Amino acid sequence: MDVIDFMKRNNKDSRHTDLIRESSFVQGAIKEPNDEVVRSYHSPSLVKVILKALDPYFAGTHSLQDHQIEKRVLEIASAVDEFPKSIFQKSMTIKKIQMALQASLHKKNNISILYYLNEYYKRSFVLIVGDRYWKTLWKKNGYPVETILFMDGSWSIQDIDISDKREVSMLDLDDLPLIRDIKGIPYQTIYKPIGHYKTEELKALCSDKTISLIIKETGKKKRKEQLYHDLLLEELSKSPSQQ
Numbered sequence: 001m002d003v004i005d006f007m008k009r010n011n012k013d014s015r016h017t018d019l020i021r022e023s024s025f026v027q028g029a030i031k032e033p034n035d036e037v038v039r040s041y042h043s044p045s046l047v048k049v050i051l052k053a054l055d056p057y058f059a060g061t062h063s064l065q066d067h068q069i070e071k072r073v074l075e076i077a078s079a080v081d082e083f084p085k086s087i088f089q090k091s092m093t094i095k096k097i098q099m100a101l102q103a104s105l106h107k108k109n110n111i112s113i114l115y116y117l118n119e120y121y122k123r124s125f126v127l128i129v130g131d132r133y134w135k136t137l138w139k140k141n142g143y144p145v146e147t148i149l150f151m152d153g154s155w156s157i158q159d160i161d162i163s164d165k166r167e168v169s170m171l172d173l174d175d176l177p178l179i180r181d182i183k184g185i186p187y188q189t190i191y192k193p194i195g196h197y198k199t200e201e202l203k204a205l206c207s208d209k210t211i212s213l214i215i216k217e218t219g220k221k222k223r224k225e226q227l228y229h230d231l232l233l234e235e236l237s238k239s240p241s242q243q
Contacts, residue, residue, distance in 0.1 A: 042154040047073060047104040047113060049148065049155045054121045070105055076120065077101040087119060092186050100181060110179045111136075115186045118143070126162060129175055133162045138185050138236045150176065169229075189235045194228045202227040209234050 041052045048069060052058050057072050077098045092112060100110035114125055114136045124137040124145045137143065147160045173180055197205075202224060203213055211230050213222055222230070 040156075042156040044107050044154055045104060046109045046148070046155050047101070047117075049157055050117055050121070050125075050146075053146065053157045054123065073101050073105060079120075080116070083116075083119070086188065088115070088186050089184075089188055091182055091184075092116070096181060100179075103179075108179060109177060110181045111173070112182045112186070114178075115182065127176060128158075128160055128162065128165065131165050132168045132175070133165045134168050134173070134176065138187055138233065153177075185229070185232045185236070187232075187236060189232050191228075191231060191235065194225070197224075197228065199224045199227070202231065205231055 041049065043049050043052075051069065051072060055072060057068070080094050080097050080101075092115065097112055097116050100108075100112045100116075103110060104113060114127075117123070118125060118137045122143050124135070124143040126145055126147045127134040127136060128147055128149045129151075133147075146157055147162065149156050149158045149160060206213060206227050209231065211227075211234060213227070214220070215222055215226070
């Protein structure tokens with residue numbers, strides 16, 4: 001099957017379909033995804049796991065060679081500067097994403113990679129550890145969900161029901177082996193950076209949006225950072241037509 005046809009059939013809205021160019025590296029090597037192969041693959045590298053599951057270059061293969069991974073990661077990194085700059089905050093710079101992708105070759109898992117690959121592959125990654133889960137996609141859209149399990153020092157994509165698990169904010173990453181190179185919400189919203197607001201202004205904005213000023217679990221008042229965070233989440237939870 002032609003790699004471009006594969007991408008269009010399985011990922012119609014993914015921009016990176018247009019960025020892929022055929023080469024001798026992929027000719028005659030593309031196969032249909034094999035769920036059994038994907039689910040049985042474990043790695044300390046998040047990028048390897050995601051490439052194995054979603055990238056047509058590696059669909060159905062039982063092993064990933066280091067030189068193949070390096071080649072593909074560098075191709076993905078080279079496409080960063082063609083990605084729409086209107087999606088992310090200024091902190092998600094091209095250089096930062098490219099450096100994080102290259103660092104992934106050395107088993108360093110930066111949080112910015114997940115945010116970028118959410119958009120690159122048009123997927124909503126959910127990370128799972130024990131009875132908790134973290135959603136890595138903040139904005140509302142129709143991306144298919146991919147649940148990624150972390151266990152015994154390795155990641156793997158698994159079909160896991162999260163309805164009986166407890167959601168944890170991506171601001172609380174203490175139990176995940178991720179380098180937090182991006183703090184806060186990475187997407188652009190209608191709001192200015194937090195430094196432009198006083199606490200009382202954020203309280204008023206939250207009240208206008210019927211966002212509670214109290215932490216439900218503890219009954220304590222929300223801090224400035226929490227008020228701002230909830231405002232951004234409320235904005236991103238709208239469907240594109242509502243924004």
